[in-house]
Amino acid sequence: MSALEVRDLAVEYQGRRSAVRAVDGISMSIAPGELVAVVGETGSGKTTAALAAIGLLPETAKRVRGSVAVGGRDITGWNRRRLRALHGTEIGLIPQDPTSSLDPLVTVGKQVAEAIRIHRGRHDLTSEVHELLHRVGLSDPERIARSYPHQLSGGQRQRALIAGAIALKPALLVADESTSALDVTMQRRVLDLLDDLRREEGTGILLVTHDLAVAAERANHIVVLQHGTVQDAGPAATILGGGTSAYTRELVASAPALRAPQPRTPIGQREPAGGSEAQAAGIRIRGLEKRFAGAREVLAVRGVDLDVLPGTTHSIVGESGSGKSTIARIVAGLDDASAGSVTVAGMEPSTVAAAAKKREFRRRVQLVYQSPYASLNPSRSIIDTVSEPIFRFGIADRREAKRRAASLLDRMQLPSTLHERRPEELSGGQRQRVAIARALAPQPEVVVLDEPVSALDVSVQAQILDLLDELQRERALTYLFISHDLAVVRQISDAVTVLQHGAVEETGPTERIFTAPQAEYTRRLLEAIPTVDPTLLHH
Structure with missing residues (x-):
């Protein structure tokens, strides 16, 4: 008896103009104690297939054909009331976004x-x-x-x-990008927990993920989706070897964790970018502290010193709760420091209270938030979302602002067919690309990127990272990059700072941190990165 059996599943979304086929003819089976990973690009139908399998499709979606059985029972035609009795006891769901999935008042x-x-x-x-x-x-x-x-x-x-x-x-657990928000050590701990559930309880797991390294390390079977159809399915070794399709080979080639690292050109040997006025657009932090009051005061950031050279990318890594995002918010001027000094693009965030100074700071320093769900206005089309800062900061009139926004969205792999859509009509990865485009729209000098590619599949992730690098060279942009994905950090960074419990463990050039770490904590982080047998990879 299978934990999950899906046969010829097809699902459509009713858009404002016509129905869109999101899933078309998907079949898969999960045995008790087995983990099946579903991978593919953003918008490939991964989450839709998972939600359809457990009867949790949104109101705008409907199953048009196919069958679903859980624990040997056909639940294809069950209504929400009957399905509710299964949720929690026989079916568990770990949704993709914790911000929108938890009640803020409870x-x-x-x-x-x-x-x-x-x-x-x-x-x-x-x-x-x-x-x-x-x-x-x-x-x-x-x-x-x-x-x-x-x-x-x-x-x-x-x-x-x-x-x-x-x-x-539950006998069946659906994990929709369940580790995408976690640092590598917590990711390993959670994946180990899922393995314990499989082994001890016989739980069948459907893992929706864009992380091919995680899928390869943990899954018994991998299903590759594109445009709602199955491109490949088989054991992890088969998929890593390139599977049977060109699309699978492209995915494997795009995954940062599956590629040999390509060291960046040393800063002093690069062609100068932008103008000399941009050379002041670095970040300098001295003795930074941040305390949060409450029943028990928490010192979230303690004595941090940090220098980000103009026109470079400096990454901050560390476990969840280490203070990474707190530093990002202080640098972006959204939180005040409790002690210490911060200078960004020649301005001090703590002294920009005056409206004119605050406006100038907001144009020169932009933040890409971790959650694309919470950071976009649900009532605005994406073309309006990206064009508005261009117009509001006086960079161009409304017509020219829309033209520039359209060009930027196109560079983000968001074609004109999507420009009039609202955030709810986009996938999580598409929303994140809109958020990045909006941050770049007013032509900032410093961009703080808080987990900017955590919601993106590997092929789009590679495109966005290449685009960020290209824009940095064009505009002499300075990036403060917050991430738990160490493979991405190694690819994009000039320097890395490792945080633990709000304090700096070590800092230095990227390759030195990865190849000769000085701190034991850094070594533990690196050891937790998912590992894949290199002999399995397609060459």
């Missing part, structure tokens, strides 16, 4: 306990919730349970979602 502990209460009745679940939070790698489960989602980092919120999904030990 503590994390109550949300983790919700499924247990629904199926077991009301009783004290405090110790059970603490154990679940501890199991997913949250070291202070009592505090986490009392916290509201906005008080946690993105990775902590993601692990809380995982705790809720596994609470009742």
Whole structure:
């Protein structure tokens, strides 16, 4: 008996003009204790196929043919009320985005306990919730349970979602990009937990991911989707070898973790970019501290010194909660430092309170947020989202602003057919590309990128990283790059700073950090990167 059996599944979305076929003829099977990974580009139908398999399609989507069986029972025609009885007990879902999946008005502990209460009745679940939070790698489960989602980092919120999904030990677990928001050490811990569930409980797992290295390391079977159809399916070794399609070979070739690192040209040997006025557009941080008040004061950033040379990319890496995003927000002028000094593009964020100075700072320093779901106005078309800052900062009139926005969106691989759509009509990766385009639109000098490619599949990720590098050379842009993806960091960075518990463990040129780390903590991070047997790769 299969944990999941999908046969000839087809799903359509009803758009404003016509129906769009998102999934067309997908078949797959997951045995108890087996992990099947579904990979493919953004918009390939990965998430739609997963949601259709467990009866959680949105109102705008409908199954047009095919069948789905869970645990040997055909649930194809079941309504939401019947399906609700299966969710939590027999089917668990770890959704893609923790920001939109957690109720901001309810503590994390109550949300983790919700499924247990629904199926077991009301009783004290405090110790059970603490154990679940501890199991997913949250070291202070009592505090986490009392916290509201906005008080946690993105990775902590993601692990809380995982705790809720596994609470009742479902026979089938659907993990939709469940580790994309996690640093490498937490990713390994969560993947190990999923392996434990497979081994101890016989849980069948459907893993939707754009990370081919994770799929290759953990999956029994990989399904490759493109435009809603299956391009390849087979054991991991077969897919890594290039499978049977050109598309699969392109995906494997695009994955940063599966490629040999290409060292960047040393800074002093590069052709000068932009004008001399851009050379002031670096970042200088001295003695930075950030304290968060509460029942117990938290020192999130402690004594950080950091120099980002003009026209270079400096990455900050570290585990979830290490202070990476806090530093990003302070540099971008969205949070105040508790102590220390910060200079960005020749301006101090703490002194730009006056409207004119704040406006100038906002034009010169832009931030790409971690979550594309929360950072885009749902009522605006994407062409308006990107053109608005061009017009508002007085760079061009509305007509020219739209022309420039269209050109930038095209460079982001977002064609004109998408320009009038709103964020809800785009995939997660497409939303993130809009967010990057909006940040680049007012021609900033410094761009703070907080997990900018974490939502992107490997082929689009490679395109965006190449584009960021191209734009940096054209405009002498300075990037502060926050990421948990060490393969991406190695590809794009000139220098790297490693954080732990808000303090700098070590900093230095990228290749030195990766090939000769000085700190034990850095070595542990590097050891946690998913590993793939190089002899399996297609050459």
